[in-house]
Structures are given as structure tokens and as C-alpha cells.
Amino acid sequence: MMTPNLFLPLRAALLLAAMTIAPAFADQPAPKGDAAHGKELFLKIGCFECHGRVGEGGGFLGPVPTLAHTSLPLDAFTMQLRQPANNMPAYVASVLPDTDVADLFAYVQSLPGPLAADALPEILKH
């Protein structure tokens, strides 16, 4: 028998963290990684399984943060992969070298973030 969601009670408790939306990207340094390779990795190593193919976020043991247009600096991004602060799986360097991390970082930075409040699609205004 499958276990649809073992930690459902945590979902509401953790939702706010997942709702965090990246601020403007203008302050971020230009990514040095290869975004195209980062996209391949994003799909290959399963980032999209929880965060969505376009970094829209999702749910696993509670809501999963968005990654599109992330505001995390590369160091923090790497740290989250190596020593996750929450229930996220850890990706060690032998599985995901630093160069690949940089490529992943470049990809998620390249993804369009959320629209501004005044640009919401009409159906989200109801």
C-alpha cells in the first residue's frame, strides 16, 4: 500500500517557508555556470520531482520552495544541496560536483520568477 504523504500535518506548518518568493534578481552576480547543462541536470538528478520543471515549487513532506529566479547566492545554494536545512535530500560532491552545482544554479537563476501582483492573470483575480 502506498503512502500518499507521510507528513501531511507539516504541510500547513511549513507552507509559509515555501511561499517565500525571490526578490528582484538585479543584485545577483551574473551566473558563471552553464544553464543548458544545468537544465539537463535539473531533470536528470530529480530536482524537478519536488521543485517542478520550471522551479515552481511543489510538495514533499510539506510544501517545497520555488527555485525559479532564486535569490539564494551560490554559496547558500551549494550548502543547501550538501547539508540541507530541512527534509530535502542531500547531494554529496561525489554525486553532484561543484561544477554541476554551478550549472544548476545558472539554470534556476535563468528561470522566470513570479509575476508582479498587478500582472496576475485574470483568472487569479477571482
Add this chain to the structure above:
Amino acid sequence: MNKDREDVAVERRRFLKGVTLASAAAVGSAAAPALAQTAKPSSPAPAAKSSPAAAPPPNPIAETLPPASDPVTQTSSGGEFMVDVLKTIGFEYVAMNCASSFRGIHEALINYGKNTAPEILTCNHEEIAVAMAHGYAKIEGKPMCVLTHGTVGLQHASMALYNAFCDKVPVYLMIGNILAADKRGAPVEWAHSAQDPAAMARDFLKWDDQPQSLQHFAESAVRAYKLATTAPMAPVLLSLDGELQENPIKNRSELQIPKIPRQMPAQADQAALNEIARLLVEAQNPVIIADRMARTPACMGRFVELAELLQCAVIDKGGRTNFPSRHPLNQTARASVVVPQADVILGIELNDFWGSLNTFSDRIERASAPLAKESAKTISLGVHDMFVKANYQEFERYPNIDLDVAGDGESSLPGLIEAVKKYLDEGRRAALEARGKKLADAHDAAILTLKRRATIGWDSSPITMARLVAEIWDQIRTEDWALVGENIQSYWPRFLWDADRSYRFNGNSGGFGLGYSAPAALGAALANKKHGRLSIAIQGDGDLMYAPGTLWTAAHHNIPILYVMHNNRAYHQEYMYVQDMCCRLGRGIENAHIGTTMTSPNIDFAKVAQGFGVYAEGPISDPAAFVPALKRAIAVVKEGRPALLDTLVEPR
């Protein structure tokens, strides 16, 4: 089904056909008087008249008729009385997968009872029948009757029973059994009989019985109904002996059906409610967390009145639709903010109190940490401690509670509201208004943040969950809608849709056993049908594969429901768990798909549904193509038929 019994029946029909032909051939001869004289073949002719020389000619009719002590017809059956009892109780439906061990009551339902109240719902699996009853009860507020085989049928039904037990939902299950060993046909009826058939499910039943007489049945049937519908509610089971169902009624005029009482749920002690009210009114940041509270449509209005009096934060855990999703005091999206700030926390019908006040890490050490302040006063109001069993651990981790008040949450709200009013003076009301304003602003900001988040990947393919949910909402928001199934428990409907009635969302399975969502949604849709509501289910592909026959039942009984597939071609939660373990061991995730995904071949759910007679389209992965298909499918549902859209959606 008992195939052996069918085979025996076929043989017997052939045999009797031969008798009929022989009888017809004898018409006009001495056959008729011979028939009259030989109607009692069990009385052998006197020996003195029996001599080889005077032996009568062969009489096939006489030789093939059963003896009078083994009659072949009857004018009544115990099943008829059982149907009288079911009608008196007031069941609308009996969901079943036909089985020889209850053929007696089955015949009585369709002929004596005219298949009306209760009407039979034909199901292809016992799990479907019980899950339909589960979903129906949460909408209609009363149980559906279910009939299954005693041994093999109950085993099929057991997962669905466990879900209902965990979800505190009444299901009225009757099973067939053959008690007397000498009345069982070999070999099948032996395999289908048990000394104590309910034993395997008793850990998740509230009560069960195996009546020994029809009067016993009547009393146990009413007792079972009363117990099932007394909070905390749970499934009950009656084992029906085949002899009792099938044999003639000997004493119908002596049988009595007990009164069906009006039941008044146990309200909490008023002194205890006064104490809760005092703590809530005096608190700086009270929080009310509700889970399986709302049993009737009246509950939501009372809960809103209580929250608005207190201008306090409300968290709706979603076991039932307790509180309007768009009410400004609904802080479900901000639970991680309001719970740590709370100085008084009231949990109403909150089974997992501990999990609401603590975080838990699914890592190697599986550590936990408090979310609430240690100084926070914790209050529990509910009935869950009034019915707890030991084996299955659905009662969750033991919480720290300061004040534990026994009483039905919904029934206790009026007393709590009156008590709060007594403690509130004008000065306090003004202070609370300011608190409410802050909460409302925070609610609006949280929802806006979520709406902005929903725009990420708006036009991407596969369709994002947020886009799927937003488009469905756009089509149903002016209807009297009900989301009757949503087995991945996505937060998008809860925050994007305006759930302002208790039937808008129908909770979850309770036991988190898959195979619930599709049939439970159908049961809920059946309940909604007579109210003219538009029933929608966001249906997981993995869940549907447990009980795809649900779609045939939907088509067969013309139950209007729209299944929008959340097709991610995987048991995706399990995929993520396996991915987690792969990462823990540093082995990469290249093999995580093994045993967790459903590809090669991909399942064509539109064709599956069409094969069952359900209108279906798909697969659809383009958001632009989804909306026109959604409109067409809703039109079909409004005509009173089921429909399915196979939509390829992001994993979560």
C-alpha cells in the same frame, strides 16, 4: 462470486428441463393423476404391494420431484425482513459486489424491496463499495449500507474500512456467512465461511455482531446504526447467516423493529466550556485548530461566529471543511507563524495535536522540535479519546495538553460561543478588533504571495498544479461546486478556491491508503447529485489504478462527476522517498524510477475511461488545450453523466 454454486445451478436447470420435457410428453396419459399421487415421494409404498411382477411403469416425474421435506419453493425469506429493517433505518443505497453468501438478502432487495431505498449500487470490487460509502457519508451525514462476501469480500473491503475508521466516518457493512457446517456446500462455501468473520477487521470496527435470529438481526441492525452514527463515528459490521437470509420467515407477526432514535451528540460540560472561553478571551494570541469537526452544514456558521467574536487565528487542517477558506481569520497558510506566537491553542476534533505543535524531520535521526511556545496553554475539545483501540496507531503521538475536554466539537460550539460572549466586554472587543485586522492583512498578503507563485510556469507543459487548479476554479466558481476528491492534498485548491460551505472540500482518506480517492469521490458525487451540485475530483493516476472499475460504476449508475487526472505517471510520493534514500547513501538517483513510475507503456486513461463508458479526453499536456476540454467535460457532467480528462501535470 461463487462459480461452483453457479455450476451446480446450471446442472440443476438442465436436469429440470429434462423433467419438463418428460412431463409434456406424458400429458394426456395417466401422468396427471400420477403426479398427484406421487407428490410425496418420501413416503415409500408398502412392501406388501411391492413385487417384481406388479412393478409400476417408470414415472420420471415422480422420480425427479424432491420430497416434501425438501421443498423447492417458499413464500417468504428472512432477507425480506432484513430489507424491512434496512428500509426502516432509512438507507438510500446499498453498495455491493454480488456474492453468493448474501444471495438471500440480495434477492429480497431487488424483488421484495423493489430495489428502492435502498437501491443497489453495482461495484466491481469491495474496496470500491466501502470507499463509496465513505465519501457519501461525509457529504450526506449518514452512512451507506454495503454488502460483501464474508471472507473473501471482507478481505477486499478491509483497506477501505481502515480508511473510514481512521477518518471517523460511519460505514454500515453487512457480510454473508454460513454458520452451520452441515449447510455448507463443498468446497467453496467452506472457504467462504468463518467462525468469526469480523475478527480480521475488528481492530478498525466500532462494533460487530452475527445475529442468530431475525429478531436478533433487527435489534443488532438498529444498534449498529446507532453506534456507527454516534460520535466518534466509525464503521460497523453485521455478519448475516445464509440460512437466516434465505429460509422462510416462521414468525413474521412476532418480529419487531426497534425505534430508530433521534441522536443527540454529547456536548461538552458547560463548566468546561466556560473555562475554555475564559482562556480564549484573556489570551493575547489565541489560535483555534480544527480538523474533523464539521458534521453538518450548520457547523461552519457557528465556527465563524466563534472566531469573529474572538478575532483569533483559525487553522483548518482540512479533515472536514470547517472554516471558509477565504475568511480573513483563516490563517492556515500562516500556521508556521501563528502557532509559535500563540499563548492559547484550542484544538477541536484534532486527532494529531502533537503534529500540529511540533515539527518532525525525516532524516536519519528523525528529530523533532516544538513549534509552539512551551508556555502556551493547550486545550483539546473533542471525542477522539472516547473510542480508541490499541493495535493500529492512528491515534498519533501523545500531545502535551493542559485542558482536555470530552465532547463533540460541533455540538459544543453553541455553548462555547455563549460563554465567550459572557466574558467579552466592550473594551476587550475593541482590542480584539485590532488583532483581527492584523490577521486579515496577513491573510490577504499570504494569498497574494501564493497567487504570484502560481504564475511560475503558467504556460509550461506538463501543466503546473497551480495552473490546473486555477483553470478549474475559473470554470466552476459560479456553480454550486464540490471538490469531492484530491488525493495528493495539494494546497492550491484550499488557497485559490472560495470554500464557503461544508461540502466544498471532502477531506482525505484518513488512513492514507491509496485506492480511496476515485471511489470515495464517486460516493460523494452520488450524495451531491440530488442536491444539484457539480462534483469535481482531481484524481491521482496511482490511486485510480487501484480501483479503475469505479469508472464503470459511475457510468452504469449515471453519477455526474468530473475526474481531472493529476497524471504524473508515477507513485510520485514514493519516488521522492526513494530519491531521498538514494541521496542519503550518496548513490545518485538514476535508479529511483524502478518500482515507482508507471511508464513504458504510459497508461491512456482516456481510453480506459471510454472503455468503461465514461466520456473522456486526453492525454492533455498543453494548458491552452485544457480549458476547452474542461468546458466540454463540464457540459457532459451537467447532463448527468461522468467525465474524465486525462491531464499530464507536473509531479506536484
